[in-house]
Amino acid sequence: MKRKAGWDVMLLLLFAGGLFFFWQKEQDHLKEDLVQQDQLHPIVIEKKEKLIDRTANKDINVVVTEGYRSETRQNDLYAQGRTKDGAIVTNAKGGESYHNYGLAIDFALERSNGEITWDTTYDGNQNGQSDWEETVDIAKDLGFEWGGDWDHFEDPVHLQWNPGVSMNKLQQENDDA
Incomplete structure (x- = not known):
């Protein structure tokens, strides 16, 4: 034809x-x-920058993959694995995540070849400890809570700073604004 x-x-x-x-x-x-x-809380920005500097001193390149999220974006992620294709990545709906208040970041590592990885066993600086574990130790030292410690939903890419205010109070203050 x-x-x-x-x-x-x-x-x-x-x-x-x-x-x-x-x-x-x-x-x-x-x-x-x-x-x-840029919509992160100033203290989270400071902690994030310290995390990047301290890990760089150990030859670890941390990449922040996400910071502040709108409630729309959060709801879109919540739908993933439920009403949309893909794996479930969060149990938090819009307004229920520290991301929605500029208090959380997600991270990955950059390999020496520029590739971004979420491999928690990767040891790019070849010191016998995974770069992920080293990053998490530094993050905790800076006052971040790590999503990998959660029992209800393990989230190893997630770091959040809790300013001592409940999620209900954050939501209430957001509704009042």
């Missing part, structure tokens, strides 16, 4: 346009995350 070359070009252009649309959407999400990093 012989097709006209014009149809092939049109299909190729439609495919390329679709790819560009999805790439642009992902770039917009990445830009949103960068803006949202």
Whole structure:
């Protein structure tokens, strides 16, 4: 069967346009995350920067993958594995996460080749202890709570600073604002 070359070009252009649309959407999400990093509580920003500096001194490159989250983003993540495809990544709905108040960050590690990893056994500085464990020890020393210690839902990428205020109080203050 012989097709006209014009149809092939049109299909190729439609495919390329679709790819560009999805790439642009992902770039917009990445830009949103960068803006949202600035919405962290000043104490969390300070602790995050100290964490990055202290781990760098041990030849560990920590990458903050997410900071502040809007309630819409939180609800979107909550839907994952429930009403949307993917694995469950959170048990917190919008307004129920420290991320929603600028009090939490998620992290990963950067390998020497630039690859981002969530491998908790990775020992890039080759000192016999996983870089993840070293990072968590430093984070705890800085006053972060680690999601990997939770019994109800282990979240090894999550660090949060608890200012001594209950989640109910945070939600109440947010509703009053």
